[in-house]
Amino acid sequence: MKLAIVGGGSTYTPELVDGFARLREQLPLAELVLVDPDPHRLDLVAGISRRMLARAGHPARVVATCDLVAGVADADAVLIQLRIGGQDARQSDETWPHEEHCIGQETTGPGGFAKALRTVPVVLRIAEVVRRHARPDAWIVDFTNPVGIVIRALLSQGHRAVGLCNVAIGFQRRFAGLLGVAPDEVALGHVGLNHLTWERSVNVAGTDVLPGLLASRLDELAEEVELAPGLLGQLGMVPSYYLRYYYAHDEVLAEQLVEPTRAEAVRAIERELLELYADPAVDTKPAALEGRGGAFYSEAAIEILAAINGAGHPPRVVNLANDGLLRFLPDDHVVEVPARFTGGRFVAEPVAPLPEDVAGLVAGVAGYERLALDAAIHGGRDRVVRALLAHPLVGQYHRAERLADHLLAANRKFLEWA
Numbered sequence: 001m002k003l004a005i006v007g008g009g010s011t012y013t014p015e016l017v018d019g020f021a022r023l024r025e026q027l028p029l030a031e032l033v034l035v036d037p038d039p040h041r042l043d044l045v046a047g048i049s050r051r052m053l054a055r056a057g058h059p060a061r062v063v064a065t066c067d068l069v070a071g072v073a074d075a076d077a078v079l080i081q082l083r084i085g086g087q088d089a090r091q092s093d094e095t096w097p098h099e100e101h102c103i104g105q106e107t108t109g110p111g112g113f114a115k116a117l118r119t120v121p122v123v124l125r126i127a128e129v130v131r132r133h134a135r136p137d138a139w140i141v142d143f144t145n146p147v148g149i150v151i152r153a154l155l156s157q158g159h160r161a162v163g164l165c166n167v168a169i170g171f172q173r174r175f176a177g178l179l180g181v182a183p184d185e186v187a188l189g190h191v192g193l194n195h196l197t198w199e200r201s202v203n204v205a206g207t208d209v210l211p212g213l214l215a216s217r218l219d220e221l222a223e224e225v226e227l228a229p230g231l232l233g234q235l236g237m238v239p240s241y242y243l244r245y246y247y248a249h250d251e252v253l254a255e256q257l258v259e260p261t262r263a264e265a266v267r268a269i270e271r272e273l274l275e276l277y278a279d280p281a282v283d284t285k286p287a288a289l290e291g292r293g294g295a296f297y298s299e300a301a302i303e304i305l306a307a308i309n310g311a312g313h314p315p316r317v318v319n320l321a322n323d324g325l326l327r328f329l330p331d332d333h334v335v336e337v338p339a340r341f342t343g344g345r346f347v348a349e350p351v352a353p354l355p356e357d358v359a360g361l362v363a364g365v366a367g368y369e370r371l372a373l374d375a376a377i378h379g380g381r382d383r384v385v386r387a388l389l390a391h392p393l394v395g396q397y398h399r400a401e402r403l404a405d406h407l408l409a410a411n412r413k414f415l416e417w418a
Contacts, residue, residue, distance in 0.1 A: 001029050001309060004072045004134070006126055007081040007144070008034025008064070009041035011273045011292055016079075017049045018285040019298025021056035026306045033063045035071035042066065044277040051283035068129050075134040077305055080126060081143045084118040085414055087270065091263035094256075096406040100399050103253050104261070107145045107195050108245045109393045110403045113372050116149045117384070117407075118414040120376035123150050127159045137344075139308050141301065142319075148194035149373050151319045152334040156373075162346055163319025164304055165194055165336065167240050169296040174224065175202050178217065179209065187338070190317045191326075191351050194336050195242040196365050198235070198358060210237070235358075246361065249393065266292065307341035315339055320346050328359055333366050364392045379417030381408065 005013060013034065020029055034049065036042040046064035053060055065071045072078050083090065093111030094104035103109045123144060130140060140161040142150050151163035168190045176183040181204060189201030189208075202210040213221065214232060222229040225241045227248060232238060244252055269291045276286045300316075307313045315338035322333045325348050329335070339346040354362065368391040375383035381404055388400035388407075412418045 001027065001076045001305075002031040002033065002074060003029060003305065004033040004035055004075040004078045005081065006035045006068065006071070006078060007083070008071075009036030009038050009045050010081050010083070011045070011270050011277075011289070012081060012297065013045045014048055014052060014277070014285050015289055015292075016298045016301060017052050019302050020060065021052055021058050023299070023302050024056070024058055026311060027302050027309065029058075029060045031061045031063065033065065033071045033075065035065055035068055037066055039066055041274065044274055047280070048277040048282060051280070052285065055283040068126065069133050072130050072138075073133045075130075075138055077139050077141060077308060078130050078134055079141045079143065079301065079305075080123060082119060082122065083144075084115075084122055085411075087263045087267045089115070089118065089411070089414070090266070091261055092410045094261040094263055096410050097403065098253070098257060099406055100403050101253065102393060102399070102403065103245050103249060104256055105245060106262070108242055109391065110388060110407060112146050112195075113368075113375075113384075113387060113391070114407050114411050116146050116372050117376050118411060119144060119146075120150060120153045120373065121416065124153055124157060124377075127154055127157065127161070131159065141304055141308075143297070143301070146194060146369075147319050148334045148336065149369050149376070151194075152321075152332065152369070153373055153377065155321055155334070156332065162304065163194065163334065163336070164300055165317070165319065166297050166300050167195070167197060167242070168317035168336070168338075169300040169303075171199055171238070171240070173296060175199075175213075178213065178220075179204060184314070187314065188317065189338075191337055191354065192240075192335070192358075192362055193365055193369070194319050194334070195240070196246075196362065197240045197336055198243070199238040199240075200352075214238075235355075246392065304341075313341070315349050318346055320348060323348070325351050326354065326359075326362070328363055329366050330370075333370070361392065364390075368392070379415065384408070 034046050042064045050062045090106050093106050093114050097104045097110040105111050142163050147163040154161035172183050172186050176186045187203040201208040218229045222232050226244050272288050276282050303316050318339050319334050319336050322329045322335045323331050337348050339348040371387035371390050375387050384404045385400050388394045388403050394400050
């Protein structure tokens with residue numbers, strides 16, 4: 001198997017390589033091509049990747065290139081992990097929304113919208129290169145946020161693509177630890193949109209143990225997602241930690257106004273990691289990488305890639321077209337649910353109707369996402385204002401207008417139409 005990673009110079013990449021080395025029996029990887037426009041970072045990441053695979057005795061060849069066409073040529077799969085504008089753009093996303101009393105976050109709210117505007121056109125151009133130069137049956141696996149909007153953009157253009165997020169696999173590992181069972185013994189009733197999801201059930205040996213966990217370990221589960229125990233008890237399910245931006249917006253905003261941004265922390269971690277990657281003696285995944293985020297990213301990616309490659313896996317949580325699964329959403333909207341890879345495509349597991357409060361929030365955010373994609377593809381300040389106005393975390397016209405001006409001022413150099 002030839003795998004190309006677009007954004008291969010990311011400090012995340014050795015996390016993936018560590019997984020390839022540990023789980024080599026699951027994925028017959030023969031060639032790993034790292035594609036990145038930054039030759040310095042690319043050289044450092046490729047170097048440690050080669051050393052890690054050599055230490056593990058893995059036979060895969062690592063190739064580094066700044067040439068996208070050469071990188072994806074004849075690839076069996078292409079994984080996309082981009083951050084347009086780098087940590088500087090993330091820092092911006094996490095701060096200018098504060099001017100209008102909105103949360104600053106890289107995937108949720110106004111900052112997440114800015115990221116979508118920067119990212120979607122670039123990913124679509126990359127996908128066209130993949131369509132022309134990769135193998136005809138190659139899949140795009142997208143880890144680039146905001147995953148739901150990016151995948152809908154790709155699917156709307158007819159690309160063979162699926163979205164990947166590590167929230168579900170993180171929950172699976174946490175529940176397995178609580179229950180004292182192996183992760184593969186835990187199947188989640190995971191449902192929602194990317195970064196707007198709930199765990200409705202936790203099945204072990206065919207039995208849903210979530211009600212018992214909510215009864216016996218409610219405080220622990222609530223602390224994990226930084227939400228009130230009473231909320232989890234009322235919902236009867238466990239929201240992802242991204243729901244904190246909705247269920248505890250004012251509390252989060254107050255914290256953000258006095259705490260350093262996540263971008264600042266990540267920038268410091270990246271500097272440390274790149275120094276370690278430059279050391280020819282380093283041939284294992286550095287412990288500092290755990291602070292970078294993306295826990296279990298490699299396991300999640302390998303599970304999806306192995307399934308596409310023909311391995312018989314149980315359902316895995318992915319982002320894919322709704323196709324009637326949530327009946328209150330259009331078929332072409334993208335949802336995040338467990339799905340099996342069968343017959344050359346991902347097929348979602350059935351989903352029971354959602355409670356009205358959850359369905360209402362999902363529908364509201366989905367409406368924003370459709371307007372956000374329209375703005376990302378077609379541009380225009382009016383489309384930006386309309387998408388912001390539709391977002392449940394904005395919802396006021398004059399605020400949406402002011403946010404649009406902040407967004408455009410901070411991102412003009414990334415937007416071809418601005």
